[in-house]
Amino acid sequence: MSDQATPTAAPTQWVGTPRPRQRPGLSIYSILLIMLLSVSVLSSIVVGVIGYLNGTEALRTIAYDRLVEIRENRSREVAQLFGSIENAVRLSAMNETSTQAARAFSAGFDELERQEPDAAASAQVDAYYRDAFAADLSEATGEDVDGAAFAPDGGAAGYLQYHYVIPYENWEEAIVSDDAGDGSAWSAAHARFHPYYRTMTELQGFEDVLMLDTDGNVVYSAFKGVDLGTNLFDGPYRLSNLAAAYREAMDRNIVDDVVIADFAPYSPSLGNPAGWAVTPIADDGEVVGALAIELPIDRIDEVMTVGGEWAMNGLGRTGETYLVGRDQLMRSISRQLQDDPAAYEGAAVAAGLAPEAAALSVQNGSTLMQQTISGGAVALALSGEAGTLLERDYLGRDSLVAYAPLNVDGLNWVIVAQETSAEALVPVEDFTRNLILSTAGMIIFVCLLSLVLAQVFVRPLRRLKAAAQRIAAGDEGVQVEAGSSDELADVANAFNDMSRSLQIKSHLIEEQEKANEQLILSFMPEGMANRYKHGDDAITQDSDDVTVVFADIVGFEELALAMSSDEAIARLNDLIRTFDEAAERHGVERVRTTRQSYLASCGLATPRVDNARRAVEFALELDAILERYSSQQGVKLGLRAGLDSGKVTSGLIGRARVVYDMWGDAVNLAFRVQGDSDEPGIYVTQRVADRLPDSIPVMPAGDVDTQSGVQRVWKVEAPAIIVEG
Template sequence: MSEQVMPTAAPTQWVGTPRPRRRAGLSIYSILLIMLLSVSVLSSIVVGVIGYVNGTEALRAIAYEKLVEIRENRSREVTQLFTSIENAVRLSAMNDTSKQAARAFAEGFADLQQGQKDAAASDRVDSYYRDTFAADLSEATGETVDGSAFAPRDAAQTYLQDNYVIPFESWEDAILTSDAGDGSAWSAAHARFHPYYRAMTELQDFEDVLMIDTEGNVVYSAFKGVDLGTNLFEGPYRLSNLAVAYREAMDRNIVDGVVIADFAPYSPSLGNPAGWAVTPIADDGEVIGALAIELPIDRINEVMTVGGEWNMNGLGATGETYLVGRDLLMRSISRQLVDDPAEYETAAVAAGLPPAAAALSVQNGDTLMQQSISSEAVTRALSGDDGTLLERDYLGRDSLVAYAPLSVDGLNWAIVAQETSAEALVPVEDFTRNLILSTAGMIIFVCLLSLVLAQIFVRPLRRLKSAAQRIAAGDEGVQVDAGSSDELADVANAFNDMSRSLEVKSHLIDQQEKAQEQLILSFMPEGMANRYKHGDDAITQDSDDVTVVFADIVGFEELALAMSSEEAIARLNDLIRSFDEAAERHGVERVRTTRQSYLASCGLATPRVDNARRAVEFALELDVILERYSTQQGVKLDLRAGLDSGKVTSGLIGRARVVYDMWGGAVNLAFRVQGDSDEPGIYVTQRVADRLPDSIAVLPAGDVETQSGTQRVWRVEAPAIVVEG
């Protein structure tokens, strides 16, 4: 067919005066939108800036106030700790035990001093200082040590160290010994008083307890360090902080006065820092000696680290409190060393700490007298000021710091509470982020609101469109607001009527489908039902290990003759319902039923290794059901059941009228076993009997001939019925 070409119309021409063109300009919608956006954006920015300035300042002030509160709490705790230490020393020096001990130890020491110096003991002690003590002190301090410079020179010190110091490998072993068994007066005094001072040392976590006579001799030591027997006026430790504190306490001549000595390296402690609290011991106004305790480092660290519960005490993940001495060295442990020693060492060296000092802190597990801190906060605190500031801490981290001097007599320390700014100012960052997000959200909201207001008239149509899409997606009962417009209200009402009608029809279809599915599942397994619903024609299933139960209700035909058909069917349905409930409890599947017969299987739909036992227990429960029913109804009904195990085939038979059935050798043999016997009972083949547990008793009941040979038949005798859920 030829293609017809249509003539093209000529373009329209204006005749006469041309239409004037509209000048380009902003519409009212655009002007309104610009005004709304300008006012909202500018006001949001102004409010945001004011809120940011005020909010960040307030949050920073809160962070500093928290650190100040933590600092004050730790300061009170440390002050209370030193007060308790002073009181403990003061009370111990004032009791009769210390007075008696001071005299006894001084007298015992004087006796030893007057004795002859044992050459063998002197050699042992000199060897210990030359080989052991010098090596240990050199390793701890990293410096070459001449052990002979610390070795005892008099008889008493040599005697005591030979019997109470060098025999033990550690101070923990030495403190456990009360008597060296040498028979000396000093050992007798030690056996009498050492348990008291050992308990005092251990219960209050003191590093050591010393007793010093008026001549400056250390006449007792709880841990038996190398300072036992030394003289604080002339011995190798005459320049130690212990000697200084002892001389000051004796020079004051104040009986209940306590002199606190700041921590300093102490050679008897292998160069580790030691601090002291020293007080005179007086009897009847006469000073007879002095009691000195070595300050408990662990208790100080316990207070400053709040027992390791930093988070619970408001210090978060990076906060800590620590003490700093006049020499700008730490007097407590660093939190970073506790949390991660390797990370502490790396950060401390990077921040300027000598590698040897950092390594020694890690080795000793403490930063006492090792970590130097020369920050502005520490400088101000040592000058007597307190306050807060933002600075870089001893590990090179920007931190918020609260500082103050520590009020403990004899100690010029600073206490610092700090937290990294990255953590402390998280609320500020969160506030800033939230403020920016909220401001941006407000701007976006106003923009969207302006757009929505401009397009508000198309909302009813959009609602109808959305509702139609939901129905197309499968939602039911979708309703829309009719709106205020008459025309749109009519359309919305018609749509709502249609939606309700579709919902009702959908529910009816669902109910019909559920009823059909329940009907199908009532006479075939779920697996076959699924295949049947999908259109399979030939549905069969072979099972190699199934126990078949073929049961007859003996006496029901005679009972039914005396009833109407409706009554007989009702009673039969009651029995079958009871049978089905028992089958469900035992994991047995019903295959089909007739007027008085019940065919079931175990292991067909769900494979079970104990299908024979379950099937027999199911049959035993059927017998109990019939016996109970007979007693209640006043009739005589018995069970005659046959069971066999083996291979069966199940499937659907027919097309127009589908029937689910099961066949095979096991089905035939189960039918023959129960049919060949005239007596009621439960009869099983040899294959079933072999698989039953000992709790189910069976008795011989004859033989049955099959194509494969003679099969032995057994009758089940079970006095007790086991009902499984």
């Protein structure tokens, strides 16, 4: 055998070199480039943010300083206003005119008090309080008012109000009258001194000027309100802030001392707030009375609103200053109410103010003691602190706020100056815009490139995310475009398959839940069904006042013998469905049914005071249904029903197979009542008969023995017309 070389296998040759599969998307290089660009952009943003924070803080400090300056200016103006009010009251009380007026009005008042009251005049005054004043005060406060509680009980008070109060339709007419022409000493004093106090009231803008004697009687009123002649110690306004200020001023017994009373609802002003400044009137060191002026609301508002010149005083379009009392209620008017009442009402209610308070503010044109201010600024100011902060104001707007206590003796008020942050920080927005523009030129190219690349890369993922969010929100059958990328296409296809599967399963589960819900509700009340679905093991309910109806369809067994099983059950279902409809109309709940029995209750699931009447009327309608059915079908069916009222227990029995049932003495007795009689009819126990109206006649039908004794049984006579529940 000759040696021959074994040929070696030739290497496998490719017909052509395969080209790599092209895939759209980003390469690692592109991702790295984006990361580098992101770092560059992020660095620019960090620098911009630092500059923004520093610049914003500086500009915000300037805005706060401006509000603090405005707050201090308004605070000084308010302090000066109250100082001028106190000085005006003090000087008026110390001059000779007030001394003479106090003695003259007091003497005239005492003279009237000693006179015999005029019966006709007293009747007119009483009628005015009973009809006119009570109606006006009730309309203003929204509460029922007994006018007799405010009627004057003294002779002088009734006399003065008859001549100076009830003849005038409004206070503007009353203040211009100098003399009622009745010839009394009080009218003579009024004709002499009233022009002075009327001028004082009008020039100073006071709401009213009162004069009181040392016994607490209001012996003079410029506007002749219903408080004229009343006594602040035992009269209808003894609990008012005026009475408290008067007592404090008289107890101090300091001639030139002025007591300031904070605003509070005042009935003579139809429940509108009134504040007072009270000082004693003395003659040669002897206190002969007191002078009280009602604080001028318009002058306070004028100071706080700077006469409407908001922009001129640095408050721009949204800035304002206002006063707040310890009760966190405004003591001045809101700028928004003054500028646009309708917009104020909507914003205030949206921010939490009661609609009634907002409507009353619009009606009265004032937020005095109506608008609640409950922010942190007011709380800090009431605790004695002064400062600034950013918070939501009483209209729900983010605002810069400067707050401080108000330096007025006798008034525990605070003052607030505020401006919305949107307006106050406009310089911050300008600064931010300039900062952004200055840095945008350096990074605009890399940002655009990064955005384009990022959009190409994440667009399919965003579609998947949006589709997933739609599914999470409850949408079904959501599909996404698969695209051309192998990996993302696989993910999209898998997502679409999952979405279709979830849709199918959701529909199956929903249909099954509806079927289960209907099945459960068909044999147990909704309340027990809810407990059953939540996994309760022992579900029972004790009811003390329930009327039980145990009804048999007499004659149905004989009728069913002549029918097939399907036909018999169809007819029975028709009757039971008609019974159920009648039960729903009368407020009766079906408990269970058998082939010819129907157990129901009234007052079990829904307590009803008239459950006995409803149950009897239900039984009467069942009897009518069977009578009508017998006539239509040519058969003879009747109703034998037993009814009893009392305590029953209902619940679910069993675990593997749950049954809803009801038991108790009332159930047992209802069964016995209908079972002891062979004749059709509606039989009720004494407990049911006692609760029936006279429109449902009953007649004795015998007795039945029970564990608690013999029970009388009555038979209901069907009335001509059945009243449905």
